[in-house]
Amino acid sequence: MKAPRDSYTLFLLPGALAFLAVVVVPFLMNTGLGFTDWQGVGSPHWSGLANYRQLAHDSEFWASFRHSLFMVVAMAVVPTALGLVLAAALTDYVGKHFGTRLASILRACFYLPQVLPVAVAGIVWSWILAPDDGTLNALLKAVGLGSWQQDWLGDPDLALYTVMGVLVWVQLGFPLVVFMAGLGRIDPQLYEAAELDGAGWWRRFAHITLPGIRPEIYVVLTWCTIAALKVFGAVYVLTKGGPGGATDVPSYFSFTTFFEKTQVGYGAAISTVLTVIILALALIGLKLQSRAEEA
Amino acid sequence: MTALRRYPVLIALCLAALFMIVPFAIVVVNAVKSPAEYSQHGPLSLPHGLYTKGLTDFWQRVDYGQKLLNSVLISGSVALLATVLSVLNAYAIGIGRVRGRTWVLAFFVLANMLPQEALVYPLYYLSKQAGLYDTRLSVIIVFTVLHSAFGTYLLSSVLGQFPREIIEAARIDGAGTWQVLWRIVVPVSRPTLGVLLVFFFIWTWNEFLLPLVMLVSNDNQTVSVALGVLQGQRLMDATMTNAAALLGVLPAVVFFLVFQRTLTRGIAAGAVK
Helix, strand or coil, X not given: CCCCCHHHHHXXXXXXXXXXXHHHHHHHHHHHHCCEEXXXXXXXXXXXXXXXXXXXXXXXXXXXXXXXXXXXXXXXXXXXXXXXXXXXXXXXHXXXXXXXXXXXXXXXXXXXXXXXXXXXXXXXXXXXXXXXXXXXXXXXXXXXXXXXXXXXXXXXXXHHHHHHHHHHHHHCHHHXXXXXXXXXXXXXXXXXXXXXXXXCHHHHHHHHHHHHCHHHHHHXXXXXXXXXXXXXXXXXXXXXXXXCCCCCCHHHHHXXXXXXXXXXXXXXXXXXXXXXXXXXXXXXXXHHXXXXXXX | CHHHHHHHHHHHHHHHHHHHHHHHHHHHHHHCCCHHHHHHHXXXXXXXXXXXXXXXXXXHHCCHHHXXXXXXXXXXXXXXXXXXXXXXXXXXXXXXXXXXXXXXHHHHHHHHHCCCHHHHHHHHHHHHHCCCCCCHHHHXXXXXXXXXXXXXXXXXXHHHCCCHHHHHHHHHCCCCHHHHHHHHHHHHCHHHHHHHHHHHHHHHHHCCHHHHHHCCCHHHCCHHHHHHHHHHHCCCCXXXXXXXXXXXXXXXXXXXXXXXXXXXXXXXXXHHC
């Protein structure tokens, strides 16, 4: 006695209706609004591609996307690279020679910033990085490097790099945990055999570790790149896009366009561009991942 | 010899780990310093006594108890509702194998990747029209749906490998689809559901953009939004800032200590599926 397939379709009904109301309709509305000139009151005027033409010449918009590339470095490239080395070192060195307990304690230290609300991370760091009595400047002075003191978040030439540094701190734990879990899948005998054959740490890393967790590397890179393009809270709390737009990113730019400048049509166009880029990257990432898993 | 070579690596790793947690330590140290002590000795000195007035002042000033209650209420409801919605979806996809399930699943994956910026204005507008603007319910509904996209994705692949014999046997005994779901599938998948509950709770707790837009009145704000807005206004002195940071960090650290295993295991499971 088998249940007819259709009887299961009913279970999708609540989810489908909820998605229609919360995701599909708002998403279509937003896409549509991108083609209008609307201040949020009255009825929207159709303006065709005017917003997109304006975007093409908007230096603020291009700057925000350029900053996104820096965010990708800070949230995807650096954490993935560091995460790989740390995961390999914790598993292969610390776990093997000093016990898995120590390895998991160290892993916990690296992971801790990940569970923090980004608003709280922002409070902690903007205080540490404060220009006058900030901890970092006080520390530099205490060790005799007083000339290195900076207005870390207030200097337009420096602020973007400072925000990047904070984001590396926030993000590092995620790749580390995923990679360590992936390494757990690799047969330890492979390492032992390689060691007996005289392979050094670097060769074991390049020939066993990296190929072994290739699917994880693609997943982490995809997820972190998408997260980097969406970054909002950290910018809001640390710099509000400043000084002088030096740390503005697309999501913050669309937020201010929506709610401070109340140019809803223009904000919708910005977020539509952002969505297209993210979905394209997501598709590439998923494709690479499925290829890596087949290989 | 090899042992000698190992220690520098270990020491470097420990230093790096220390660097990760030092910000937490200096926040704790400075949250219990009096403003006078702070201005005299700066952020690096150890506190001379336990000064708790900064903490209590901050608590009262932002009505932190109310914020905690809001966060718990919103995150708890989302965790529960999003898990239920994920189970219903994944049951149809993973076990029911409904027609077009690959497309349904692809839809959920893409919905999960969608930037909230592409939804935020219409959600703001629609919630105003529906009379839900500035209510905790609006945030609960939105995150229940958004997070269940991930839950559906993860659970569908778990349920896709569910032993069919158990389900067939139950059906022969006369159980309907509903009974199979609640009596068999849900109890057996309890570990995965636990992971989802923990994740949804923490994600919702940490969410910033949508709650910032949706919850404007003080009484409805979550911990994250209240602290983020305060920080944005830069009205606080150093002691107050540290009190805020400490009170913001504490719940996160408590979750972390309680759910460390679930979190690390869940992240890995979620990533590789």
